[in-house]
Amino acid sequence: MSIVELQQVSRHFTKGKQTVEVLDNIDLTIEEGDFLALMGPSGSGKTTLLNLIGGLDQPTAGSIEVAGQQLVGLSSRKLAQWRARNIGFIFQFYNLLPILSARRNVELPLLLTRLGGGQRKRNADVALTIVGLADRARHKPGELSGGQQQRVAIARAIVADPRILVCDEPTGDLDRETADEILDLLELLNRKHGKTIIMVTHDPKAASHARHTLYLDKGNLVREAA
Amino acid sequence: MKSFPLIWSNLFRRRVRTFLTLFSIVAAFLLFGLLRSIAGAFEMGVNVAGVDRLMVSPKYSMVDGLPISHLAQIEAVEGVDTATHMTWFGGTYQNPINFFPKFPVQPRFYFDMYSEYIIDPLQLDEFERIRTAAVASAELAEEFGWQIGDRIPIEGDIWLRGDGSNLWEFELVGTYRVGDEDTDFPSFLFNYEYFDEARVPETQGIVSNFMVRVSDPDQAAEVSARIDAQFENSINPTRTATEEEANRQFAAQVGDIGLIMNSILSAVFFTILLLTANTMTQALRERIPELAVLKTLGFTDRRVAFLVLLESVLLCGIGGAIGIALSGIALQALGPELEGFLGQIEISAATTLSGVGIALLLGVIVGLNPALSARRLQVVEALRK
Amino acid sequence: MWAQIFQISLLNLRNLPQRLGSSSVIVVGIGGVVAVLVAILAMAAGFSATLNRSGAPDRAIVLRGGSSSAELSSTIDNRQRQFVSTLDGVRLSSSELYTVADIPKRATLLPSNVVIRGVEQSAFEIRPEVRIIEGRNFTPGRSELIAGRAASEQFLGIDLGATVELRQSEWTVVGIFEAEGSAYESELWTDLAIAQSAFRRFSLISSMRLQLEQPAAVDSLQAEFDNNPSIDLSVTSEEEFFRGQSEFLTTLITGFGYGVALIMAVGAMFAALNTMYAAVSTRTVEIATLRALGFGATPVVFSVIAESVALALIGGLLGAAVAWFGFNGYTVSTLNQGSFSQVAFDFAVSPDILVTGIVWALALGMAGGLFPALQAARMPITRALRGD
Numbered sequence: 001m002s003i004v005e006l007q008q009v010s011r012h013f014t015k016g017k018q019t020v021e022v023l024d025n026i027d028l029t030i031e032e033g034d035f036l037a038l039m040g041p042s043g044s045g046k047t048t049l050l051n052l053i054g055g056l057d058q059p060t061a062g063s064i065e066v067a068g069q070q071l072v073g074l075s076s077r078k079l080a081q082w083r084a085r086n087i088g089f090i091f092q093f094y095n096l097l098p099i100l101s102a103r104r105n106v107e108l109p110l111l112l113t114r115l116g117g118g119q120r121k122r123n124a125d126v127a128l129t130i131v132g133l134a135d136r137a138r139h140k141p142g143e144l145s146g147g148q149q150q151r152v153a154i155a156r157a158i159v160a161d162p163r164i165l166v167c168d169e170p171t172g173d174l175d176r177e178t179a180d181e182i183l184d185l186l187e188l189l190n191r192k193h194g195k196t197i198i199m200v201t202h203d204p205k206a207a208s209h210a211r212h213t214l215y216l217d218k219g220n221l222v223r224e225a226a
Numbered sequence: 227m228k229s230f231p232l233i234w235s236n237l238f239r240r241r242v243r244t245f246l247t248l249f250s251i252v253a254a255f256l257l258f259g260l261l262r263s264i265a266g267a268f269e270m271g272v273n274v275a276g277v278d279r280l281m282v283s284p285k286y287s288m289v290d291g292l293p294i295s296h297l298a299q300i301e302a303v304e305g306v307d308t309a310t311h312m313t314w315f316g317g318t319y320q321n322p323i324n325f326f327p328k329f330p331v332q333p334r335f336y337f338d339m340y341s342e343y344i345i346d347p348l349q350l351d352e353f354e355r356i357r358t359a360a361v362a363s364a365e366l367a368e369e370f371g372w373q374i375g376d377r378i379p380i381e382g383d384i385w386l387r388g389d390g391s392n393l394w395e396f397e398l399v400g401t402y403r404v405g406d407e408d409t410d411f412p413s414f415l416f417n418y419e420y421f422d423e424a425r426v427p428e429t430q431g432i433v434s435n436f437m438v439r440v441s442d443p444d445q446a447a448e449v450s451a452r453i454d455a456q457f458e459n460s461i462n463p464t465r466t467a468t469e470e471e472a473n474r475q476f477a478a479q480v481g482d483i484g485l486i487m488n489s490i491l492s493a494v495f496f497t498i499l500l501l502t503a504n505t506m507t508q509a510l511r512e513r514i515p516e517l518a519v520l521k522t523l524g525f526t527d528r529r530v531a532f533l534v535l536l537e538s539v540l541l542c543g544i545g546g547a548i549g550i551a552l553s554g555i556a557l558q559a560l561g562p563e564l565e566g567f568l569g570q571i572e573i574s575a576a577t578t579l580s581g582v583g584i585a586l587l588l589g590v591i592v593g594l595n596p597a598l599s600a601r602r603l604q605v606v607e608a609l610r611k
Numbered sequence: 612m613w614a615q616i617f618q619i620s621l622l623n624l625r626n627l628p629q630r631l632g633s634s635s636v637i638v639v640g641i642g643g644v645v646a647v648l649v650a651i652l653a654m655a656a657g658f659s660a661t662l663n664r665s666g667a668p669d670r671a672i673v674l675r676g677g678s679s680s681a682e683l684s685s686t687i688d689n690r691q692r693q694f695v696s697t698l699d700g701v702r703l704s705s706s707e708l709y710t711v712a713d714i715p716k717r718a719t720l721l722p723s724n725v726v727i728r729g730v731e732q733s734a735f736e737i738r739p740e741v742r743i744i745e746g747r748n749f750t751p752g753r754s755e756l757i758a759g760r761a762a763s764e765q766f767l768g769i770d771l772g773a774t775v776e777l778r779q780s781e782w783t784v785v786g787i788f789e790a791e792g793s794a795y796e797s798e799l800w801t802d803l804a805i806a807q808s809a810f811r812r813f814s815l816i817s818s819m820r821l822q823l824e825q826p827a828a829v830d831s832l833q834a835e836f837d838n839n840p841s842i843d844l845s846v847t848s849e850e851e852f853f854r855g856q857s858e859f860l861t862t863l864i865t866g867f868g869y870g871v872a873l874i875m876a877v878g879a880m881f882a883a884l885n886t887m888y889a890a891v892s893t894r895t896v897e898i899a900t901l902r903a904l905g906f907g908a909t910p911v912v913f914s915v916i917a918e919s920v921a922l923a924l925i926g927g928l929l930g931a932a933v934a935w936f937g938f939n940g941y942t943v944s945t946l947n948q949g950s951f952s953q954v955a956f957d958f959a960v961s962p963d964i965l966v967t968g969i970v971w972a973l974a975l976g977m978a979g980g981l982f983p984a985l986q987a988a989r990m991p992i993t994r995a996l997r998g999d
Binding site: 242243246247249250251252253254256257260261286287288289316383384390392461463474475478479480490493494496497498500501504505507508 | 632633635636639640643646647651676681683684710711712713716719721722723724777778779811843871874875877878879881882884885886888889945946951953
């Protein structure tokens with residue numbers, strides 16, 4: 001069963017009088033439970049594609065259906081509510097709020113649910129346990145290493161139990177060893193918890209953890225590999 | 227208020243900046259509390275006024291005085307329940323700086339008229355019985371350390387004694403309070419009968435005002451008109467108004483204190499508005515990527531805007547509350563110093579409420595623009611930076 | 612070193628426009644303090660100047676003994692009046708009747724006390740500052756009055772040629788007079804004899820004005836009164852009399868002005884601190900670069916303080932200008948507790964007051980710049996260069 005369905009999606013950006021075609025007529029289907037790596041040179045449109053799938057951006061043309069929802073034409077308010085339920089985001093620079101403890105950071109998406117304070121805290125602790133940071137719940141991001149911060153970010157991404165994790169260069173700022181740990185964690189989430197993962201990366205070793213790899217070049221999908 | 231910890235943490239992200247801003251707001255509302263209370267002290271007479279009381283004054287000037295013979299005629303006017311009188315004594319106790327109003331009155335009738343003044347019935351009996359007796363508001367007695375039985379010398383200026391002296395001496399036989407603490411009013415009352423007998427014979431029989439209680443407060447205007455009509459063609463015509471109106475007219479003689487206070491406060495609030503707005507804009511600018519992250523997590527535009535707005539409302543609200551609390555404390559401390567010439571000053575519930583209201587409004591005004599920017603923030607662009 | 616300070620300050624000033632929004636906080640904050648301070652002090656100064664202008668050292672005022680401060684509660688009979696006018700040291704005397712009437716103010720329409728003064732011709736000789744500027748003087752024996760310029764401006768119906776009803780009698784306003792901006796300009800003057808009969812005072816007067824041979828005569832006159840058991844009078848130099856009346860309110864307003872300005876100043880100082888901390892933090896890298904290039908810590912400190920003081924000075928000048936253009940010469944009228952009557956006065960923004968305002972602005976600018984400047988100087992260069 002497909003969970004992501006893109007049909008003839010184009011995305012143009014206008015800068016002044018110049019129009020830049022970042023994505024050109026893309027068709028893409030991703031099956032539920034897949035772990036897909038998106039590779040390609042800088043400027044090939046990887047992040048733009050990711051943003052479209054994650055419901056952060058709207059295409060210039062085409063149709064995008066994710067988790068059973070047509071995203072094209074949704075209001076920003078509807079999109080936000082949809083993201084909260086269906087998507088977990090993981091960024092290269094973690095994007096944690098520096099003023100909040102790890103637990104409070106993880107708890108953020110739960111503020112959008114009807115859960116009570118106690119339940120939110122328990123769920124956040126479960127997510128932190130899954131990423132192996134139960135003992136760092138009270139630490140602030142500044143007191144954690146890069147790898148630990150990325151784990152907190154992953155915990156935040158999964159805490160509301162979304163079906164899809166969208167990762168933009170999740171290991172781009174980490175050393176090899178730490179990067180492998182993070183990738184193992186993502187694999188675990190994919191295999192054991194059934195999360196569909198779409199990951200943009202520059203790193204072929206990172207891509208090797210995925211089930212599939214997709215190459216983007218100048219706005220076109222050029223090759224699909226097993 | 228699930229987001230409260232988030233807002234709270236954001237507020238104290240830059241402690242120094244937040245505290246400096248907070249202190250400015252505190253200073254503004256400290257001034258608000260003080261100035262409104264001082265203005266309130268000038269207007270206080272207006273508030274103590276009873277709804278069913280009229281004040282009969284000389285038509286042409288309050289310094290003229292009216293003959294005591296008017297009293298019986300006023301009592302006979304239709305719609306008048308009871309009437310009594312008082313006289314402005316002037317006079318000095320020890321030093322001109324010890325200013326407080328002193329009135330010769332009819333003891334029994336006076337306390338009957340001002341039923342909100344509470345006095346021990348035994349002390350009232352003494353007041354009526356002893357010729358040279360006087361009573362003081364408890365506040366005043368406390369201020370000068372008077373005890374029951376003390377002899378209190380007052381130097382007369384308007385009213386001189388028939389024996390050629392201008393030294394009046396009274397015996398303190400009691401103190402009284404105003405039922406509602408907020409409206410206590412320092413004054414010193416003594417026996418009219420003694421006053422009248424002792425003053426220069428040519429000046430005997432003259433009083434300053436008559437106070438009238440009407441049977442039906444709704445008829446106040448009609449009764450006033452009837453009283454004035456009664457004396458219109460006498461050589462001592464009157465002007466009758468509700469106590470409230472009379473007090474307001476007297477307060478207006480000083481000038482528009484309220485206007486002066488409000489002008490100053492406008493200057494203060496304009497300054498604080500600019501300062502706080504600047505802080506909130508700075509705070510927002512630093513936080514744009516984080517707000518974008520919240521949006522990716524599924525926080526709606528409106529919710530993010532609301533978070534920013536609430537932060538500003540919270541900052542201003544806290545500052546306002548502290549400032550007004552401080553002004554209350556300052557008035558407690560300064561009270562005895564200021565009461566000499568302004569009467570009782572206290573921060574009223576109305577001042578407190580309007581202060582908090584203004585603080586919250588300030589928060590909304592200041593936070594509105596940053597909140598709207600936060601709402602417009604485009605996730606994709608903000609994250610790219 | 613001065614060259615360094617100059618260079619860095621210049622650099623700061625050059626990028627000041629970029630920080631216009633936050634810099635304006637200092638300007639407006641301190642401007643507000645100065646405007647309020649100057650306006651309130653100008654009010655106190657105006658009030659005291661008006662009353663002090665009313666008195667002259669070689670003039671004296673005689674009142675009933677015991678009513679040393681108020682003409683309103685004083686009465687003097689014919690016998691004592693004769694006695695005073697013939698004393699040694701008195702060059703000229705004027706018997707005057709002083710009472711008040713309620714007339715609505717033009718601004719509020721609420722009745723307020725206006726002084727009515729019945730005078731003899733000698734009153735004009737003793738007070739040469741009183742000059743008719745419109746119309747003519749009253750004619751003795753007729754129900755005519757002349758109004759001070761301020762009284763005419765402040766009170767309803769006091770217009771040249773108008774008829775006003777005062778205490779059941781009708782009067783025609785035949786002239787408007789000036790008295791060099793003194794409190795007399797808030798009064799209505801008429802003929803003594805007419806006033807006595809209209810107000811049923813018979814032969815009584817309220818007070819006497821004396822032109823003395825010399826100021827010191829006051830003391831000998833008082834001694835003369837005290838030695839004569841049938842005389843119950845007190846004499847005060849006119850200057851002292853009016854100073855006594857203005858003292859209380861002037862002190863009150865001045866104290867109030869400084870109190871309000873002080874609290875505002877605290878608020879403005881925090882605002883200035885905030886702005887300067889922000890200014891220092893946005894220039895962290897720039898300052899560290901300068902330090903790395905070999906500029907000393909002192910020039911950095913001075914440059915930050917200089918910026919803060921410069922902004923404060925602009926604020927102070929603006930605030931003073933607002934107070935000057937908004938209030939200088941602005942006329943208000945209040946109840947003078949001393950005379951129990953309305954006295955009109957102009958706000959007087961004097962150079963002294965302007966200087967006080969500017970000094971406050973500079974002090975606030977200094978205070979607001981000091982700590983941020985020290986912080987800038989203490990910043991470790993290497994960390995600051997990385998922009999941490």
